[in-house]
Amino acid sequence: MTTTEDDWRAAAREEGTDIDALAQSDDPQTKRIVARIDTLRASIDNIDMAIVALLAERFKATAQVGALKARAGFAPADYAREEQQMERLRLVAQGAGLDTHIAEQYREFVVTETKNRHRRIADAGGDAGVLDIFA
């Protein structure tokens, strides 16, 4: 490894490595790795697209639950449901080979976003509709 390469690697660790820019590299090994990363990135992008589409459906469904609960005078929260959901998600995560902690954090993320979304809409002077915490 030349000193120039050492320097480049040290800089890369701090500034990040722009993989797309490396696609023009003359080194065949670098080109090969960049091609494999590109293939994996295309899959990651597809997965993200699917997840964002599913999140859109999820928020539509929870909004409907929130409206039904409000109409019936039920509370936004249902702690028994929360418990069941978390237990089920942990099992699904185990079956899918996902760290169960990540499934718990996913749950936390959707609950937090539901609350934040309501706050943002209300702050903007809009009608935030009804809040549903665990759906």
Place this chain on the structure above:
Amino acid sequence: MTTTEDDWRAAAREEGTDIDALAQSDDPQTKRIVARIDTLRASIDNIDMAIVALLAERFKATAQVGALKARAGFAPADYAREEQQMERLRLVAQGAGLDTHIAEQYREFVVTETKNRHRRIADAGGDAGVLDIFA
């Protein structure tokens, strides 16, 4: 509305409403609403299951990207990629009818979890493998 009902509603707002427990209600309107909430909850559960399965695939793919980057001496971060991903996710969210802020928070969630996962494994004395921040 009777005073008993008022009392029950005030308590429910604080303690949450256990929808499953209401399925035994004698009131036909309550039963109808509980049935509709149950149907929506079944969809929410299916969506969560699909998302958790996709997250498992996502973390497998990013782990592979991390290994490839480490082998090539690339940095874990790629800020150009981060910019592109965020722009794409915003567009996908708009197309799917999802608040773009939620798509941004989803991105934040996966990046944070990648870092946390590495920290947890390393803290437990295990080999955390390679860190890949934006894949």
